[in-house]
Amino acid sequence: MLLLPILCAAAVATGGCDRLPGTASPKTAFNAEAAMGYVKTQLDFGPRVPGTAGHRRTGDWIVAEMKKRTDSVIVQSWTHVTARGDTLPLRNIFARFNPSATQRVLYVTHWDTRPTADEDLNFGNRQLPIPGANDGAAGVALLMALGDVFKTTPPSMGVDLLFVDGEDWGDFGLYNDSNPRPDVLIGSTYFALHLPEPGYKPIFGVLWDMIGDADLQIYQEEYSVSAAPEVVTRVWQAAADLGYGKHFIRETWGPITDDHVPLIRKAGMRVIDVIDIQYGKMGSNSGPGDYPDASNNYHHTLKDTIDKVSAKSLQIVGDVAVTLVK
Numbered sequence: 001m002l003l004l005p006i007l008c009a010a011a012v013a014t015g016g017c018d019r020l021p022g023t024a025s026p027k028t029a030f031n032a033e034a035a036m037g038y039v040k041t042q043l044d045f046g047p048r049v050p051g052t053a054g055h056r057r058t059g060d061w062i063v064a065e066m067k068k069r070t071d072s073v074i075v076q077s078w079t080h081v082t083a084r085g086d087t088l089p090l091r092n093i094f095a096r097f098n099p100s101a102t103q104r105v106l107y108v109t110h111w112d113t114r115p116t117a118d119e120d121l122n123f124g125n126r127q128l129p130i131p132g133a134n135d136g137a138a139g140v141a142l143l144m145a146l147g148d149v150f151k152t153t154p155p156s157m158g159v160d161l162l163f164v165d166g167e168d169w170g171d172f173g174l175y176n177d178s179n180p181r182p183d184v185l186i187g188s189t190y191f192a193l194h195l196p197e198p199g200y201k202p203i204f205g206v207l208w209d210m211i212g213d214a215d216l217q218i219y220q221e222e223y224s225v226s227a228a229p230e231v232v233t234r235v236w237q238a239a240a241d242l243g244y245g246k247h248f249i250r251e252t253w254g255p256i257t258d259d260h261v262p263l264i265r266k267a268g269m270r271v272i273d274v275i276d277i278q279y280g281k282m283g284s285n286s287g288p289g290d291y292p293d294a295s296n297n298y299h300h301t302l303k304d305t306i307d308k309v310s311a312k313s314l315q316i317v318g319d320v321a322v323t324l325v326k
């Protein structure tokens with residue numbers, strides 16, 4: 001046992017140990033290098049804005065890849081007409097492991113990307129679509145690499161991987177339960193109202209969003225804490241047990257309007273949001289409860305590129321996600 005680190009250190013010196021500098025030592029079979037490859041594939045498709053070729057090709061790719069990992073893939077396709085009159089072709093992709101199991105866990109991420117970089121400090125960039133390396137691609141990469149793990153080692157319970165569309169199209173400020181067309185969280189709302197089977201109710205669910213940030217600090221989100229405190233405890237305890245307490249911080253940041261909200265409110269699911277809302281380093285004048293500091297925030301800007309995402313962060317979150325369903 002004691003020899004192992006020494007042998008690995010020697011192997012690093014000769015390039016034989018397969019971990020890159022700065023990567024977390026994996027605690028599970030989750031392969032963060034493969035996940036980084038899935039991030040890059042999506043960026044190569046271009047922005048995944050509904051109605052564009054990049055969006056269509058990425059959706060086709062997710063469907064094809066998930067069919068390789070499991071033979072139960074349900075695609076929900078529909079068109080959404082926005083308040084402004086745009087017609088968006090949308091798809092939710094629902095891939096199931098161990099579909100006959102009654103005890104099920106739901107993992108969710110969004111696969112579309114925001115059409116406009118409206119938080120960019122450069123006003124000239126604000127009409128351009130974001131690359132979405134972290135806000136979109138990282139979550140998809142996480143779920144796809146989880147698919148690799150579960151294909152080789154089936155989880156002890158049923159696991160459903162849900163890729164929702166149309167999360168990031170519109171104005172989050174307009175979201176409330178009575179607005180019929182806020183044009184955000186469109187796919188998760190559609191799923192909550194069109195469940196894949198009658199009475200579908202996972203024992204718990206986790207939404208994974210913006211979890212690739214190289215500066216990974218995940219605080220507890222307020223809607224999650226009030227709707228499903230036992231799920232928050234379960235996830236943060238799993239992270240602590242793996243030695244990742246530095247990244248999963250037991251403090252509440254504030255409420256975040258995200259895809260878990262319609263699943264909680266419209267379908268009564270116990271789903272929490274695992275999100276690193278401070279994308280980039282925490283500024284001296286930002287902290288839990290504040291809106292992220294604009295000066296160092298890549299959220300909804302053209303700076304949401306692959307160099308801001310790290311294999312280490314994907315490994316940490318991947319290990320937690322695998323451990324929760326072992």
Ligand SMILES: [Zn+2]
Pocket residue numbers: 114135168300
């Ligand atoms: Zn976003």
